[in-house]
Amino acid sequence: MKISCFHLMPYRDLPDDFLSKHKSAWFTLPFHEVADRHKISQYYNWTLDELIFAAKSGFDGVCTNEHHQNAYGFMVNPNMMGSILARATRDLNLKTAIVQMGQTAVFVNPPIRVAEEYAMLDSISEGRMVAGMPVGVGGDFAYSYGYAPITQRERYQEAHDLIKKAWAAKEIFAWNGKYYQLPMVNIWPRPVQEPHPPIWVPGNASPGTWDFVVEHDYAYCYLTYFGAKGADTAVNGYWRRVEEGGREPNPYRLGYLIPVGVSETDASAAKEYAKHAEYFYHKMLLLPPSLFFPPGFLTHSGLEYLMVKKPLPTLEETQNNRFKDFNEQDYLVVGSAETVTERLTEIIKRLRIGNLMLLPQFGSMGHEQAMENIDRIGKHVLPHLRGIWDDEGWENHWWPQGAREEKRKAA
């Protein structure tokens, strides 16, 4: 079992009247009306401190991600964060994986820049990097970066193929694609890991992404904030594709992200984390579907599934739910260390998760509380989860080579 610490780098101090004044925390939220640039300077450093502390506290990996023009999380270039984490963990002699979840290739033109930066990060981390390859948030692509949403998936495929070829090619080559044309591809550096760093693909239960992941033998990371209880349908669909694709049911093929809060008792946990959970679900996820799914971003069949079957809770439903509802439906896991361990164990086993990602800082949670939460998870939860899959004897092929040694050799 591998457990990593995820961070969104959210805006932690939105005003109390935010919900009455704004319709979205994404894209259309005016910076100057709600944000303080000095606080943001502090947040970036807190985020780095929290992730480095997670590495010291026994998390196996630290995860960064990319989003744009929102209060939900704005690591606009995850590689800037990742490179600091790579160097800081190296200095601490830790074997922590640097999980880039990741730089979004379709936002970068030409996408060989991703191949280059990932190779650079793999070099700095001495082969500890996971290469996340997200399709990207539709609204980021369409509204923040100005690309036609209907081209996002096709562009993603091409960018992926180009990056893989740029990493592997022994000969200099020309790329004549639909979206990218390059006369000579000959990137320097190449990744330390051969043939390339492990690739994780985050997704929202789109069958097309499952097929892609299974075909290429990547790890799939199911990113939902809407509850492990409702995750069975999606996750079972994925495992079925894995089986149909002739791949073995290795739990390390599946990553899963969930917010976690640990305290002394269930009661004290509810008291300490409730408002931050509600801030996260009510404010950070205030995102109208038209902004999250710009027209054309979902395939026609994907759009039909979304609108006819209605698998996601509506904004109103999420707004009407309170902490108790979120916690009961496993949107997040909050409680004493014993409760959290027990509930996470049940989720891990039921969904067959090998690469778990925990979100110990969510919403408005302050720095001290986040550090305390990380400390408690490291001391009282991680040790009980780590051995869950040991008896099945699977190898985690999706864990970076440089992070596999028990202790990194002293430089």
Add this chain to the structure above:
Amino acid sequence: MKDMKTKTVPVLGGALEITTNIAGQGDPLVFLHSAGGFYWDDFLDELADRYTVYAPYFPGTEPGKPDLIRAVDSLWDVVTAYDDVLDALGLEQTTLMGHSFGGLLACELAAQRKRQITKLILISPMGLWREDAPYTVADWCAPELDDLPEILFHRLDEPRVQRRLALPDDEEEAARAQVHFIWTLGCTGKVIWPIPDKGLKKRIHRITAPSLIVWGENDRLIPPVYASEFRDSISGAQLSMIPECGHDPLLEQCELLSEQVGYFLAA
């Protein structure tokens, strides 16, 4: 309502097919629909009393054929495809009309086919840009569906507008209608994202057809200041401003529009 036929022809050297709705009798009149998709109502039906109206589906927006949009990569592809359609339908000489997004396409096609277009009618077209009057694709793609009518229409209570907005009673059918509408925005958005200023200003001078520009005085989507911009860009063009009207004169002011278009076509 007139009987409607369809004709599907291969275009772009066989890479794509385009289906055209055909109704009425008389000289040909080609109508290019807006970003919201093909919709037949009283205005086109009355035109079909005197003209054979040809209304092609933009690729991907024909019901049941969503993936056709994959064959289109640029505005240039679309103009070429429509050029192919008109040739395939044998429309050597035709009147051309476009609404909004279709107005942009009509301009491009008229600049390309030049003397093969006998008359050009542009109803609140996209395609030009002024720094003092910005509009982007996000203006009609980013709002929630429920908020769109307020943006598109000035006369929300007009029965034709209400008819256009009505959804089927059956919940699943209603959802499918919304899927079709959103998908249509996605398809049409492919060639104009994020701003429909794709260089028309360098081609619009090529239009030789006598032209009529029509604009709703209360258009909240594309500012009416563009009406004179189009008039001044096309040699000899006439301009007709429609009072009490938003972005969709076809539905909001059907009678006034029919009258203006009638005068122009008869002249």
